[in-house]
Amino acid sequence: MSPHTAGTTAAPQAPSHPATVRTRDWMIVAAAAVLALIALYAVFVDNGNLVSATGGYLHEFSHDGRHLFGAPCH
Amino acid sequence: MTVSAETTPYPLLPLLGRGLAAGGLAGLASGLFSLLLAEPLMDRAIGLEEKRAAAASGGGHAHAAEAEELFTRGTQHLGLVVTAVVVGLALGVFFTLAYVLLYRAPRHGPASTWKRGTGLACAGFLALSLLPGLRYPANPPGVGDGGTVTERQGLWLAALVIGVLGLVLARHLYVRGERAGHGLPARQLTAAGVVVATLAALFLLPDNPDAVPVPAALLWDFRVLSLAAHVLLWTVLGTVFATLAARQARGEGVQRDPVR
Structure with missing residues (x-):
């Protein structure tokens, strides 16, 4: 998520209208928040349903982190 | 310059970058701390679990352990640090979002940026x-029944939501009291009362249904280290974010900043 935001920061096309810039910035922040929510879900809640191809791998990889931070685990 | 400073009180994207940096660092610190101190306990707990499972299946092979061998313990140790960094980055995003929504107009200088950043981290620690x-x-x-995991997740998420709502209410009453001209003791006691009431409300939720067949000393040590990992995460997140945000505010020469 950081390369995404960094890339957009570095490319302020033209001196656009402040309102346009503000809308764009808020959209980037909203996108980052959605990504963050997905990441937290993947790490703390998913039991192998998020992407069927990952099966239990995601769950098992974050297994110790779940226990440590108090998220329910099997 | 002055116009854009008025219309966009916080340069949003630089602040988001600082939130991500602070969150990533916080996750890394918390993950490495836990790798050193909590992992030996988790390895011991897994050893005990395997013994229990072996005893239960009459000395045959441990079924529970077999089902878990998608990764070696070494990979799961690495997974702990990666997980902590991912959690830190995600919290960094929400921290920035909450910070901007709460403090849209930067009326004060860097000193207050420090107070806000660390205060928000304290609130996040309490709520989450x-x-x-x-x-x-x-x-x-070794604790945790696969059959009850969905139920426990529901309870856990409910507890997180109640924690956040409680802290939001505490702050709301505090700020309203300030506007109404109430004294500091009244406002602080009100906020503290709401936090205590939130904790009481959490105990209205059903208990965790699972048995905890772990030696008490191991359980206590693990829980203390878990709490320490949380404390470390929020401390680093709050202090690094506040430091970076204060520097950003100074660098932009926020004009309402007479005192340093």
């Missing part, structure tokens, strides 16, 4: 770590 953690304390590996 301490209060839910007191209701549903962390358990080491």
Whole structure:
């Protein structure tokens, strides 16, 4: 998520209208928040349903982190 | 310059970058701390679990352990640090979002940036770590029935939501009291009362249904280290974010900043 935001920061096309810039910035922040929510879900809640191809791998990889931070685990 | 400073009170994207940096660092610190101190406990707990499973299946092979061998313990140790960094980055995003929504107009200088950043971290710790953690304390590996995991996830998420709502209400009453001209003791006691009431409300939720067949000393040590990992995460997040945000404010020469 950081390369995404960094890339957009570095490319302020033209001196656009402040309102346009503000809308764009808020959209980037909203996108980052959605990504963050997905990441937290993947790490703390998913039991192998998020992407069927990952099966239990995601769950098992974050297994110790779940226990440590108090998220329910099997 | 002055115009854009008025219309966009916080340069949003630089602040988001600082939130991500602070969150990533916080996750890394918390993950490495836990790798050193909590992993030996988790390895011990898993050893005990395998013994229990072996005893239960009459000396045959441990079924529970077999089902878990998608990764070696070494990979899961690495997974702990990666997970902590991912969690830190995600919290960094929400921290920035909450910070901007709460403090849209930067009326004060860097000193207040420090107070706001660390204060928000304290609130986050209470809402998302301490209060839910007191209701549903962390358990080491070997505790947790796969059959009840969905139910426990529901309870845990409910506890997080109640924690956040409680802290939002506490702040709301505090700010309203300030506007109404109430004294500091009244406002602080009100806010503290709301936090205590939130904790009481959390205990209205059903208990964790799972048995905890772990030696008490191991369980206690693990829970203390879990709490320490939470404390470390929020401390680094709050202090690094506040430091970076204060520097950003100074660098932009926020004009309403007479005192340093």
